[in-house]
Amino acid sequence: MSGYLLLIISAVLVNNFVLTRFLGICPFLGVSRKMATAIGMSGAVVFVMTLAAAVTWLLEHYALAPFDLAYLRTIAFILVIATFVQFVEYLLKKFSPTLHQGLGLFLPLITTNCAVLGLAVLNIREGHRFMEALVFALGAALGFALALILFTSLRERIDRANPPQAFRGAAIALITAGLLSLAFMGFAGLVKI
Helix, strand or coil: CHHHHHHHHHHHHHCCCCCCCCCCHHHHHHCCCCHHHHHHHHHHHHHHHHHHHHHHHHHHHHHHCCCCCHHHHHHHHHHHHHHHHHHHHHHHHHHCHHHHHHHHHHCHHHHHCHHHHHHHHHHHHCCCCHHHHHHHHHHHHHHHHHHHHHHHHHHHHHHHHCCCHHHCCHHHHHHHHHHHHHHHHCCCCCCCC
16 A cells, blocks of 8 residues: 555656656646636546556557557557547536636647656556556646646746746746746655655
8 A cells, every 4th residue: 555655656746747757748838827727627637647547558458468569559548548538528518618618729639648648658668557557647647737736826826926028928937837847856855666
């Protein structure tokens, strides 16, 4: 049980997909202007990452590897991820049209979000067993959500602070993301896995 806890802490803080591995930057920067859209994207990514990790692990171990079809891994994983993204998009359109509209183009981009695909590939490369893959996926998704929500709260606060003209928009967003990344790199020695 402590191994799973260490795996979650490692994925959330030490090896955060956005702030230390630099995966999933597009939605991280794209939906971080309003807290409602950041929370919606976080929920969608947690759902897609966790379920896609389970299905891609099963697909790898029961279809691709046994039949020597590893060359189809990337396309198969993207199809699995796209299926879950379409399901989330359908649910949001039906039950929360405002959030669906707020996420806009960034919701379908979860399909090509390198954090989601990177997680599936890392699970295979690291040789995680099924439960480890699920726990790692949950931790990585929660780490993505934590980074996105922290960054959004910082961006909202900075926008209200009226920064100098040269630092408005993308400039201050990238500086803030860099500083947040440096802060998370302070966790580097916390867990060794």
